[in-house]
Amino acid sequence: MITNLGIEENKEWKCLACDELLKLDKVRIDYMNGSFTVMLPCCPMCGMALVPEEIALGKMLEVEKLLEDK
Amino acid sequence: MPTALYQTPALKRLTGPVLRPGGLDLTRESVMKSDLKPGDRVLDVGCGSGAAGEVLKGEFFLDCVGIDVDLGGLGSGTGLSVAEAAAQQLPFKSDSFKAVFCECVLSLTPDMGTTLGEFYRVLAPGGQLILCDVYLRNKTHWQELKQMPLACGFRRGLGEKDIHKYVSGGGFDNICWEDLSLLLSQLAGQAIFEHGSLQHFWADVFGGECGASRRACDAIRASRPGYFRLIARKKNL
Numbered sequence: 646m647i648t649n650l651g652i653e654e655n656k657e658w659k660c661l662a663c664d665e666l667l668k669l670d671k672v673r674i675d676y677m678n679g680s681f682t683v684m685l686p687c688c689p690m691c692g693m694a695l696v697p698e699e700i701a702l703g704k705m706l707e708v709e710k711l712l713e714d715k
Numbered sequence: 716m717p718t719a720l721y722q723t724p725a726l727k728r729l730t731g732p733v734l735r736p737g738g739l740d741l742t743r744e745s746v747m748k749s750d751l752k753p754g755d756r757v758l759d760v761g762c763g764s765g766a767a768g769e770v771l772k773g774e775f776f777l778d779c780v781g782i783d784v785d786l787g788g789l790g791s792g793t794g795l796s797v798a799e800a801a802a803q804q805l806p807f808k809s810d811s812f813k814a815v816f817c818e819c820v821l822s823l824t825p826d827m828g829t830t831l832g833e834f835y836r837v838l839a840p841g842g843q844l845i846l847c848d849v850y851l852r853n854k855t856h857w858q859e860l861k862q863m864p865l866a867c868g869f870r871r872g873l874g875e876k877d878i879h880k881y882v883s884g885g886g887f888d889n890i891c892w893e894d895l896s897l898l899l900s901q902l903a904g905q906a907i908f909e910h911g912s913l914q915h916f917w918a919d920v921f922g923g924e925c926g927a928s929r930r931a932c933d934a935i936r937a938s939r940p941g942y943f944r945l946i947a948r949k950k951n952l
Contacts, residue, residue, distance in 0.1 A: 679901040683908045700908075707912060708904040712897075 658695055660688035667695055676705070677712040719823065720867035721763075725919040729906055732764035732790070735819035736898040736942050737847065742767045742818065745845045746775050748946060754778060755813035758837065760802045761820030765793035771816070780807075803830045810839045818847040822868030831885035838949040844887055845946055849899065850875055852939040859934035864927055865920065869935050878945065887947035896941035 658667045667686035672694045674681045686695045720726055721734045733739055751757065753776035759768045762781025771779040772795065781797040782805065783789070789797060800806050802817070802824045815834045824830040834844055849868040851857070857872030873881075875892065882890055906916040917932040918924035 678897060679904050681901070681905050681908050704907050704911065707907050711900050711903055711907070711913075 658686060660691060660693055662693070663688050663690035665690045670694075677709060679708070679712055681708070717864045717866050720865055720920065721819075721823075723920050725916060729902065729909065729916075732766045732788075734763060735847070736902045737895065739766060739770050741847060741895070741898065741944070742770055742816070743774065745816070745818075745847070745944060745946070746771065746777075749814055749843050749845060751775065751777060751814055751843075756780070756811065757814040757816060758782065758805075758807070758812045760815060760817040760834075761823075762789070762795065762797060764788050764790045765795045765797070766790070767816065767818065768795040768797075769793055780812075782806075803833055805833045805837050807837045809836050810842075812837050812842060813839055814843045814845055816845045818845075819849070819868065821846060822848045822871045822873065823866060827871075827881050828884065831881055831887075835886050835949055840949055841951040842949045843946055844882070844949070845944070846882070847895070847942070847944045848878075850878060850941050850943055852896075852941050853937065856934045856938045859930060860938060863931045863934070865931060869938065869940060872938075875943070878943070882945060882947050886950065888950055889946075889948040891946045893944045894941060895944055899940060899942040 659665065660667060665688050668689055669684050670687040671682050672685045672687060674683055683700065687693065726734060730738070756778040757771060759771065759779055759781040762768050762783050765781060768779045768781040771777045779795060781795050782800045782802070783797070784799065784801050786797055786799050798806055802820060803826055815838055817834065821827055821830060838844065850873050851869070854872060854874050860869050860872050863870055879890060879892070903913060907913060910916040910919060913936065914929065914932050917928040921928035921931070
């Protein structure tokens, strides 16, 4: 799931399926043949992770350019 | 001598005790690619914390000896045989090792030719040199890199051809080169996730954003750095 709120603002998000507050946790992202560990708000029950827009469009875009060797 | 990149807390946080792209999995893979057998005597040049030496000893049952110019970072209780020594002046008899592991260290030595000559000397005939390091895919920014107030492999400004020339000039043959640049990109990607951008990572390395950190970041990026593994053999006389 992607949101346009920042990580700090995501503290009160709840997982709809589990009714659990999301907590920041280390998540492994496999992306373009690379594997990275990122802190993301996650559901402690089912593991669903929320990707804030700042990561999707900021850091991930920079990583994408790096991996594409641009 | 400027501060070394591997000594900075920013890199230590990023890579853990191994301090290089690929981590210990790359060391494991290198052993698999070699023809080493349990009991073979091997040298780990720049053993640092001793983490790779422990893998060589504990997982592959190799008789591993480590050297480093500074053994201060050696983990307690590693049980590794070590000596404080420089790579270009090894305190070992000639023809005494089946393999020399030199992972992300050669580019930091003051004279690569002398260092490779020492590796050749201590290797037994037919012994293997297992080398991993950074290289540049665009050498046009070598002057900016050389001026960086930070000791790191990028400053050497070497391309693939230069490295081949050094290794073959040292007497080695059966040179096998593998491009592992994805591992360096992956490490840089992790730095972006942790610091927000590569500029912020280099600022952390330099202790705060400054002209030197910006110039280093720009010159390294423009040089399109890569990472390689090279396995070569000392001639069987």
